Amino acid sequence: MGLLENLALGFGEALTLQNLFYCFLGVTIGNFMGVIPGVGAVAAVSILLPVTYYVPPTAGLIMLAGLYYGAVYGAVTGAILLNIPHTVSAVECLDGYPMAQNGRAGVALFMTTIASLCGSLVGVVILAVCAPTVAEFALTFTSIEYFSLIVLGMTGAAVLARGSAIRSFSMVILGMIVGIVGTDVISGQPRFTFGFNHLSDGVSVGVIAMGLFGVAELMGSAGRPKPVLLESKTITWRSLMPTAEDWRRSWPAILRGVGVGSCLGLLPGGGAVLASIMGYTVEKQLARDPSRFGKGAIEGVVAPEAAANAACQTSFVPTLTLGIPTDPIMAVMLAALIMKGIAPGPSLIAEHPDIFWGLVASFIIGNVLLVIWHIPFIRIWVQLLTIPFHLLYPAVIVMICMGVYSIHSSATDVLLLLVFGGLGYGMRLLGFQPAPLLVGLVLGPLMEEHLRRSLIVSRGDFIVFFERPISVAVLTVSFLVLVLTFRKKNLPS
Amino acid sequence: MSGASDSDKTQTDLRVSARSNFDARALLGGLIAVALGILTIMEGRRYPSGSLLRMGPGYFPLLLGSLLAGLGAILCVTSFFSRTSPRLEMILWRPVIMIPASILCFALLVTPFGLGPAVFALVFVALLSERTFNPRAALLMAVGMTTFVWIVFTVILAMPYPLLTW
Structure with missing residues (x-):
């Protein structure tokens, strides 16, 4: 089947009333959660994870994906107007906030919306073209290749995260240890359940994600004074209009951002956060006058935004075709797929073309919806920033608790949420990032399974990982990434 | 750290002396990692570990526990030679x-x-x-x-x- 036929199938699926509704719901709630401070994209996606129990798989995935890119869209609003470094839009503060201080918030908001749309659309095209090819290639993969790919994924997650690589590796390993809790897939024996029957199915990824990213974040941010909102009243239609100079500076920056973001999204451990940082770095390095950056250079706002959104879409390639998530949000998406009884991997596109192509089509629809939603109603979105935080966080905790409780109707799960919230807050205080932990949690059980299967095939000989060409190549790349990072991090900055 | 925090007893600034090259956060984090690693090994020993040819359910936990304890130990050692000035966020x-x-x-x-x-x-x-x-x-x-x-x-x-x- 050609690409166009597939897309036609996808649009047929995505344009059903139900799927359209969930797409709309996802992007709207995502945008809302992205705009309001204190809730990141990971928490937003995990809060609504239980809803996917009640809807068909395609609709559920469309909604979760919509939440993700919707939140990425929305986050930049807070970055520009409030100087709030949201996880996905931390670098947009650097030049976005100075632009707002110079009275150019409207232009910044308009241009980032355009940049987001360009990034997303190119990302979707790459997803539609690459994913089937990668999947076909990956059909020949055995446990040996998967083990190596997982090693690469974990290395990527650890070295590309913020902070020192040793800290991130400890978090990956800790996540893998938490992943042991439950029933051993090969022997059927319950492990690390400490006598609690409740733990024999393991701890739900949603509970852990909401604890680490939701509860821990609120424990750190509730009750703090809020930064002052800039010119919420002065954002008029006219102020949105960029000048010819803005366009001239933005176009090349957007294109470069899209390129950087698309590539990083494909890499395990890349993802939107890293893409936006790299997008900014590239612009600053290439600029003829780098001193403009940090004082409201429009390139420094649009390039990271385009990169983040492109990465957002292309990161679905490794997640859907290999079953290897590139960042915590993809880990939660993967959990949603598995929860619905769909095994992510190379056969996903062939076995569930309706789900895959429906998802691809919904990305296009969702991104167009976001622009329609965002530009005409920009003043309403900006007004959301003026809602006092003490009205928001109790509602967010209620949603988190209800989300956790509705997974298994279990109050024990809520207590587990508390445990992971405390853990997450402790980690935050000690300077450990939660993102690698979540990746380790999802990849750990897969890694163990593939390792054990490989060693059974090879009769206990590790040399097997260095005999198959793809495995050797992937392990070499992991090793190089590791070496380069340690060399770079050891240099005084 | 301006304004409201000065007189407020509920807000504590746990800033560690910025002068030293000793990172208290890294040491504490490292010690916790070592402890968690050892706990994992202890719990992992309760399951049959098997052999490389046929790994039992206890093999992987032992491996992970040792890795975590090892990384924790590295963190502890390097915490004494930290370049960054350690600073705890205001609680x-x-x-x-x-x-x-x-x-x-x-x-x-x-x-x-x-x-x-x-x-x-x-x-x-x-x-x-x-x-x-x-x-x-x-x-x-x-x-x-x-x-x-x-x-x-x-x-x-x-x-x-x-x-x-x-």
Whole structure:
């Protein structure tokens, strides 16, 4: 089947009333959660994870994906107007906030919306073209290749995260240890359940994600004074209009951002956060006058935004075709797929073309919806920033608790949420990032399974990982990434 | 760290001396990692580890426990030669205590008494995180959220959770 036929199938699926509704719901709630401070994209996606129990798989995935890119869209609003470094839009503060201080918030908001749309659309095209090819290639993969790919994924997650690589590796390993809790897939024996029957199915990824990213974040941010909102009243239609100079500076920056973001999204451990940082770095390095950056250079706002959104879409390639998530949000998406009884991997596109192509089509629809939603109603979105935080966080905790409780109707799960919230807050205080932990949690059980299967095939000989060409190549790349990072991090900055 | 924090006893600044090259956060984190690694090894030893040819359920946990303990040890050692000036973020004790307390209230109340009391208590206790706690506003917010949850989860989504039970 050609690409166009597939897309036609996808649009047929995505344009059903139900799927359209969930797409709309996802992007709207995502945008809302992205705009309001204190809730990141990971928490937003995990809060609504239980809803996917009640809807068909395609609709559920469309909604979760919509939440993700919707939140990425929305986050930049807070970055520009409030100087709030949201996880996905931390670098947009650097030049976005100075632009707002110079009275150019409207232009910044308009241009980032355009940049987001360009990034997303190119990302979707790459997803539609690459994913089937990668999947076909990956059909020949055995446990040996998967083990190596997982090693690469974990290395990527650890070295590309913020902070020192040793800290991130400890978090990956800790996540893998938490992943042991439950029933051993090969022997059927319950492990690390400490006598609690409740733990024999393991701890739900949603509970852990909401604890680490939701509860821990609120424990750190509730009750703090809020930064002052800039010119919420002065954002008029006219102020949105960029000048010819803005366009001239933005176009090349957007294109470069899209390129950087698309590539990083494909890499395990890349993802939107890293893409936006790299997008900014590239612009600053290439600029003829780098001193403009940090004082409201429009390139420094649009390039990271385009990169983040492109990465957002292309990161679905490794997640859907290999079953290897590139960042915590993809880990939660993967959990949603598995929860619905769909095994992510190379056969996903062939076995569930309706789900895959429906998802691809919904990305296009969702991104167009976001622009329609965002530009005409920009003043309403900006007004959301003026809602006092003490009205928001109790509602967010209620949603988190209800989300956790509705997974298994279990109050024990809520207590587990508390445990992971405390853990997450402790980690935050000690300077450990939660993102690698979540990746380790999802990849750990897969890694163990593939390792054990490989060693059974090879009769206990590790040399097997260095005999198959793809495995050797992937392990070499992991090793190089590791070496380069340690060399770079050891240099005084 | 300006303004409000100066006179407020609930806000504690745990900044460690910035002069030294010793990173207390890394040492503490490293020690915890070593402890967790050892605990994992101890628990992992309860399961048969098998051989490389046929790994048992205990093999992988032992491997992970050792790795975590090893990484923790590296963190401990390197914490004495840190280049960055270690600095703990300012802790606001009210939310750190009240937010977990609110979740605990929900967990304890939801099964025996139903959604209503659980959500009500959650919102009320969570709002105690505010330094300027206003009981009337909190009551209003708690009632509002309870109604919202009842409409969304019980009426619209038809989840089998009663508003009130005993």
